[in-house]
Amino acid sequence: MxxxxxxxxxxxxxxxxxxxxxxxxxxxxxxxxxxxxxxxxxxxxxxxxxxxxxxxxxxxxxxxxxxxxxxxxxxxxxxxxxxxxxxxxxxxxxxxxxxxxxxxxxxxxRVVVADYDPSEERLTAYHGTQTPYQMQDVYARHLGLAEENVRVVVKDIGGAFGIKLHVYGEEMTTCALSMLLKRPVKWLxxxxxxxxxxxxxxxxxxxxxxxxxxxxxxxxxxxxxxxxxxxxxxxxxxxxxxxxxxxxxxxxxxxxxxxxxxxxxxxxxxxxxxxxxxxxxxxxxxxxxxxxxxxxxxxxLDPAELRARNYVPDDAYPYKTASGFTYEGLSLQRSLEKLKEMIGYPGLREEQRELREKGVYRGIGIATFVEITAPGPAFYGVGGARISSQDGCSMKLEPSGKVQLAISVNELGQGTETIVAQIAATELGIAMEDIRVVTGDTGATPYGGAAWASRGAAIGGEVTVRAARALRDNILEVAGAALQTSPSELDLRNGLVVSREDDEERISLAEVCRIAYFRSDTLPPGFQPQLSVVRHYSPQGLPFAFTNGVHASYVEVDVDTGLVRLLNHWVVEDCGRVLNPKLVDEQARGGVAQGIGMALFEECLYSADGQLTNGSLADYLVPLSSELPDIEVAHIETPSQYSEIGAKGAGEAGTAASPAAIMNAVNDAIAPLGGRVTAMPMTPERILRSLKRI
The missing domain is CATH 3.30.365.10 (Aldehyde oxidase/xanthine dehydrogenase, molybdopterin binding domain)
Known part of the structure; x- marks a missing residue:
């Protein structure tokens, strides 16, 4: 390159x-x-x-x-x-x-507030970025600062989608100006x-x-x-x-x-x-x-039947593709069968046939995907880019018995803070509200790759479960020392240390903390309580965690105007172990909405001399809620064998195949009239041209 x-x-x-x-x-x-x-x-x-x-x-x-x-x-x-x-x-x-x-x-x-303190030669950037540690490295190297003197703070972000993954001239300029002027500078x-x-x-x-x-x-x-x-x-x-x-x-x-x-x-x-x-x-x-x-x-042949005949079989894994990828385990056959059941496929085809006889042109589109998620260290490492594939998580049990969790995966609206709190609460046997999650601060969280490529649960979740288990073991070690019993005989449930065998309460977490922090002299000689842990995790085994799924779209095309009405959209996806069904479902729905934009609405139009001609929301179309159909989501679970938690990526499945399903549905609708569209977005003009009506 x-x-x-x-x-x-x-x-x-x-x-x-x-x-x-x-x-x-x-x-x-x-x-x-x-x-x-x-x-x-x-x-x-x-x-x-x-x-x-x-x-x-x-x-x-x-x-x-x-x-x-x-x-x-x-x-x-x-x-x-x-x-x-x-x-x-x-x-x-x-x-x-x-x-x-x-x-x-x-x-x-996009926004950045840069604050350079010349007395410490320290730059703090409050930045709407997906990747705080990447930006810490970039700012340090390009502005001549020590990396430890650059702090990037990222609060909750209102949408990112990869847009906020890159380095932009405006952001570099803002930080340089703050250094030149020795005062805070904001660019929005x-x-x-x-x-x-x-x-x-x-x-x-x-x-x-x-x-x-x-x-x-x-x-x-x-x-x-x-x-x-x-x-x-x-x-x-x-x-x-x-x-x-x-x-x-x-x-x-x-x-x-x-x-x-x-x-x-x-x-x-x-x-x-x-x-x-x-x-x-x-x-x-x-x-x-x-x-x-x-x-x-x-x-x-029926389109679903042709796919079923050619899928990589569900019992063929591990499987190496012609392009060189190796799949650990997918569920293409099961996913298609579940989709056909969801949509009532034979009945939908019959409805389509009956409506065609009345001059109503509806189409059914099916599209399959296999998605790359949670890339390993070779993805960028082989090219020398300083972009981390690992993530870090620290946990500490406070004297109050509450837990503070700091993780390098940050919050973009995808539910990172919820999912890691859920995982930690499950492993530690405490309520989610007793966990405070800190994200998006290179000065407070362990080093990591942060939020890109559907890695929040697959990597962030995995490092969380490993840190939580380490903290759990340490808590039980302290409790065992205090109770003069083996930690293997104890467990954590509902904020209490209990007997593993019969759930009998032995000691509260708060009391464990009191002893560890304030009366460690009462513990056996030489015993050192450790109620803080840090763990890092980088994907092992295969270079990617592949997911899969099938979309179906049902549309109606007005062949006189070229307008497409989306009637329904279905997604069956397999992201491995589903940790929080609501979060996964809403990720899929949001992804489908973006896919609908690509298929039917969104296009940056340029003149021959390179001028963007529709650079405003008055001219650039995005799908509104009035254009979105019902989006139904279902799951198959094929957990990854390469991680403790078994989760794979879920953030991009909705976008991966929804444009394809919509294109197939539109072409299925207009096929009886000899129409076929192969350009996106499928605007009314393009549809009418395919029908030779303009």
């Missing part, structure tokens, strides 16, 4: 509309905006590179001449004999897919600034083919993915990851042995594009599942 150096403020050349050029500091925002009116920047307009299809042409201008071309990254994945597979196939289906770039539209914009994006500066995602052109036997056996996929990532590869996580995951995940649920996928990541004079919720998954599974539906139609 290659990318030019990126400065906090544009140096000599501004390469996209939205790249910060100058910073003005004032005592109020209004005063700063008035000062901006006095500035005149003399621009020399350069030719814009906006179309990824022509970015590598010899006559296309170079965005960074020193790089030699506009190619950021290229990769090819190959397995089997793809040429032979397609030559011998009974059926080949193919399509070209276009995915419109969109952005996160977080409820709370307004909504217009967010549209042109928050990272974008999903700008892909994918050409793909699927080879099958006459009885519906999938032989292989052949894929070319071209993605435009703006003017730079976003630091430090790179803009190559999304495309790289696309070419590794196409065909992931199926047993094909022949596979070829090629990725080209190119530069554009547009806002930078990088990692956003379910990185690459919606593209990969839209391509995968749209071709499966197309093949089923040509073979005269």
């Amino acid at each position: 290659k990318s030019a150096p990126q400065y906090p403020l544009a140096h000599k050349v501004a390469r996209w509309q939205g790249e910060p050029v100058v910073a003005v500091v004032a005592q109020t925002r209004a005063l700063a905006e008035d000062a901006l009116e006095l500035l005149l920047i003399d621009y020399e307009e350069l030719p814009a590179v906006t179309d990824p299809e022509t970015a590598l042409d010899p006559d296309t201008p170079l965005i960074h001449p020193e790089l030699g071309d506009n190619l950021v990254f290229g990769s090819t994945v190959e397995a089997g004999d793809i040429k032979r597979a397609f030559a011998e196939a009974d059926l080949v289906v193919e399509d070209e897919f276009h995915f419109g770039r969109h952005t996160g539209v977080t409820l709370e914009p 994006a307004d909504r217009l600034e967010s549209f042109v500066s928050d990272i974008h995602a999903r700008d892909h052109r994918v050409r793909a083919r699927l080879a099958l036997t006459k009885d519906g056996g999938i032989l292989g996929y052949d894929v070319d993915d071209l993605t435009g990532v703006g003017a730079y590869s976003v630091y430090p996580r790179t803009s190559a990851v999304e495309g790289n995951q696309v070419i590794k995940l196409v065909g992931a649920p199926y047993t094909q042995q022949h596979y070829r996928a090629e990725l080209k990541v190119v530069l554009q004079n547009k806002n930078v594009m990088s990692q956003y919720r379910a990185v690459g998954h919606p593209i990969a599974f839209t391509v995968t599942e749209a071709l499966v539906d197309k093949a089923a139609a040509e073979l005269g």
Whole structure:
């Protein structure tokens, strides 16, 4: 991968509309905006590179001449004999897919307050980031500070979705200004600034083919993915990851042995594009599942049946895919059966048939996904990026008998604080309200990777259970010493130390604390009570914890206007052990809502000269509650064998396959009229064009 150096403020050349050029500091925002009116920047307009299809042409201008071309990254994945597979196939289906770039539209914009204390050479950044320890490292290295002299504090965040995972020029500038001025400086994006500066995602052109036997056996996929990532590869996580995951995940649920996928990541004079919720998954599974539906139609098979014939069987694990992934254990077959039962599949098909006879065009779309979650240390470590895959948790039993828990996974609205308190309470035998959770502070929590890639429960939950068990053992050691009995004969329940055999109360937690903290002289000679513990956990075994599931969408298309009405959406997902069903369900529903945005509404539109033309909520569409259908969620549980808790990731399952299910449903609805859409968002205009009505 290659990318030019990126400065906090544009140096000599501004390469996209939205790249910060100058910073003005004032005592109020209004005063700063008035000062901006006095500035005149003399621009020399350069030719814009906006179309990824022509970015590598010899006559296309170079965005960074020193790089030699506009190619950021290229990769090819190959397995089997793809040429032979397609030559011998009974059926080949193919399509070209276009995915419109969109952005996160977080409820709370990006914000940072930097406070530099020159007397201690210490920088404190109150920052709306997903990754406080990553930012501590970045600020320290790039601003010339000792890492221990940088503290990043993150309060509850109003939405993040990967948008707040990256390093932005405005945030670096704010911290540098605080150091220069030796006083606190605040920067807050307004909504217009967010549209042109928050990272974008999903700008892909994918050409793909699927080879099958006459009885519906999938032989292989052949894929070319071209993605435009703006003017730079976003630091430090790179803009190559999304495309790289696309070419590794196409065909992931199926047993094909022949596979070829090629990725080209190119530069554009547009806002930078990088990692956003379910990185690459919606593209990969839209391509995968749209071709499966197309093949089923040509073979005269039910789409659910074609999937069932080709899934990796539930008894085939561990299983290595053609693209090189190894699955520990999935439940594709069980998930599909549960989904069909949930939606009443035969009855829904009959309802669809009856309504078509009346001129009402409804469609049923099914889409399967296999999701990468909880990446291990090699994910970023192999590239040298200082991004941690481990998390840390400390617990201490206070003299009051209450527990303070500090963990490196922070709260983005996904329920981190609830889930770790629940786990600790269960292991320690105390009430959740007796646990105080501290997150998002590099000065108070153990080092860790924090919140990204669906790692909250799988890694944060795992380190919590290990810390809680260590504290539990220590508490029982103290209680045993005080009671002159073996700790193995004791247990913790309801805030009490009880007899393991008959639950008889022996001593309260508060009394254990009183003895340990204030009367340790009454304990046996040489005994040292330890009522504080710290544990760290990094994923072991496989490099990822793979989850899986199946979505179904039921839609009605008005073939005169092209408008799509979402009637219902169903999700069956397997995230391993479900720790808190309500949290998992709401994560899935929120993810589906974002997938609906991708499928039907959201697109950042640019002019030929690189100007964002719909950078406000007056022009950029997001789904409202009035557009969302009922979203029903069910679970299969296949716990991971590589952790104590058995949980896998759950945060991105709703987004991973919902766009694919909706596209398949729309195309199923308009198929009798000869329509087919392969571009997202599926706007009324695109649908009507496919029907040749405009």
